[in-house]
Amino acid sequence: MKSRRKINGTVILIITSVALFMASSCHKSGNAYTYETAVVKKGSIRNTITATGTVEADTTVLIGTQVSGVIKKIYVDFNSHVKKGQLLAELDKTPLQTQVQQAQASLDDAKSQVAFQTATYERYKALLDKKLVAQADYDQVKYNYDNARANLKTAQAGYDKAIVNLDYATIYSPIDGVILDRAVDQGQTVAASFNTPNLFTIGNDLTQMQVQANVDEADIGQVRDNQSVEFNVDAYPNDTFKGTVKQIRLQPVVTSNVVTYTVIVDAPNPDLKLMPGMTANITVLVQQVDSVLIVPGKALRFTPDAAFLAEYMKNSPFGPRQRNGGTGAPGGMGGQTGQGESNRTAVGNTGGQGMAGGTGQFKRPSVVWIMRDDTVHRVRVTTGAADAINTEIKEGLKEGDEVILSMTLATKETPASATRSPFMPQRRPQTTPVRR
Numbered sequence: 060m061k062s063r064r065k066i067n068g069t070v071i072l073i074i075t076s077v078a079l080f081m082a083s084s085c086h087k088s089g090n091a092y093t094y095e096t097a098v099v100k101k102g103s104i105r106n107t108i109t110a111t112g113t114v115e116a117d118t119t120v121l122i123g124t125q126v127s128g129v130i131k132k133i134y135v136d137f138n139s140h141v142k143k144g145q146l147l148a149e150l151d152k153t154p155l156q157t158q159v160q161q162a163q164a165s166l167d168d169a170k171s172q173v174a175f176q177t178a179t180y181e182r183y184k185a186l187l188d189k190k191l192v193a194q195a196d197y198d199q200v201k202y203n204y205d206n207a208r209a210n211l212k213t214a215q216a217g218y219d220k221a222i223v224n225l226d227y228a229t230i231y232s233p234i235d236g237v238i239l240d241r242a243v244d245q246g247q248t249v250a251a252s253f254n255t256p257n258l259f260t261i262g263n264d265l266t267q268m269q270v271q272a273n274v275d276e277a278d279i280g281q282v283r284d285n286q287s288v289e290f291n292v293d294a295y296p297n298d299t300f301k302g303t304v305k306q307i308r309l310q311p312v313v314t315s316n317v318v319t320y321t322v323i324v325d326a327p328n329p330d331l332k333l334m335p336g337m338t339a340n341i342t343v344l345v346q347q348v349d350s351v352l353i354v355p356g357k358a359l360r361f362t363p364d365a366a367f368l369a370e371y372m373k374n375s376p377f378g379p380r381q382r383n384g385g386t387g388a389p390g391g392m393g394g395q396t397g398q399g400e401s402n403r404t405a406v407g408n409t410g411g412q413g414m415a416g417g418t419g420q421f422k423r424p425s426v427v428w429i430m431r432d433d434t435v436h437r438v439r440v441t442t443g444a445a446d447a448i449n450t451e452i453k454e455g456l457k458e459g460d461e462v463i464l465s466m467t468l469a470t471k472e473t474p475a476s477a478t479r480s481p482f483m484p485q486r487r488p489q490t491t492p493v494r495r
Contacts, residue, residue: 108274358450
């Protein structure tokens with residue numbers, strides 16, 4: 060009887076130990092995970108930079124006056140359309156006409172002096188040839204003659220200047236355009252001394268505007284001529300205007316230790332919605348790739364945890380990676396020696412080979428983890444262009460593949476049937492006999 064009880068106790072102990080061992084094994088190697096995934100699809104990679112600027116007319120001319128006087132008549136107003144050579148305003152010409160008359164009188168006097176001195180010079184020259192006058196008298200007459208000719212040139216220059224100043228009293232438009240600003244009124248006195256007073260501001264054809272944008276020094280290296288630009292203004296928040304980069308100015312603009320560069324953007328304005336002085340928020344398209352396979356950049360940065368990697372390598376048909384030329388490489392940390400995981404690696408050595416059995420240069424490949432047939436696979440990929448969200452996949456994946464973005468170990472509240480390790484075979488239910 061005692062022997063039977065001892066045997067029964069031993070059996071119960073063995074069964075309990077086996078149950079505890081299997082529960083521990085399931086706990087260690089049968090972890091269940093939940094996954095955040097994304098589908099590989101075709102899309103566009105678009106990289107842009109942003110800046111702010113000011114809308115200006117393509118050509119702006121400030122019209123001033125070089126003479127002082129009173130504005131006698133103004134022939135244009137704000138927003139007037141003018142043609143090249145059109146009369147804009149006139150100054151009072153009375154003082155200038157008086158100066159012309161004075162200059163004319165000085166010129167006539169100088170001409171009379173030249174005529175008199177010329178006749179005297181010719182007489183003395185003839186007498187000197189006959190030795191009838193002294194050399195000193197001849198020299199004095201010649202001096203007076205040369206001086207009269209010089210005075211004539213001075214008087215002629217004074218007269219010409221007076222005529223030019225009189226012409227300056229009439230203000231004409233130098234270009235075709237629109238009067239953007241009129242800074243004077245009729246009857247106002249303008250004084251042209253050290254600075255030329257501005258009377259009008261004329262903008263060239265307003266159907267062609269430009270944006271003077273201030274681009275940060277960190278972004279200016281990506282800007283090139285003829286790049287496409289989109290911008291909007293506060294006056295039309297629902298409208299998007301288009302343009303192209305025309306010029307990148309080399310002169311830096313330093314404001315509060317912030318260095319920017321001026322970029323000129325051509326902006327067609329057929330509807331005349333854009334007005335000079337508007338603030339524009341521009342977006343410069345520096346790179347765009349269309350109709351390519353893309354994945355979220357998060358997929359390339361994803362790395363499973365250590366326990367998952369250990370389980371993955373344990374269940375891999377190639378076994379753990381050997382030190383010299385092994386075939387496995389958890390997490391993309393190494394290369395393969397020419398024979399990849401046929402069902403798990405779409406591209407053998409696209410990302411590069413390791414030091415052992417490779418080309419002698421270690422280059423870390425790009426790796427993503429995908430979910431295929433409810434099983435996790437590691438895939439090497441070749442990447443291309445990238446933006447802030449997505450990355451182009453050139454080789455390694457196909458449209459419709461499901462890439463893993465993140466993984467989470469299932470909590471105790473999560474049913475085992477809902478999340479199960481993809482590497483663990485499904486076990487039959489284990490029951491422990493109960494002794495009655």
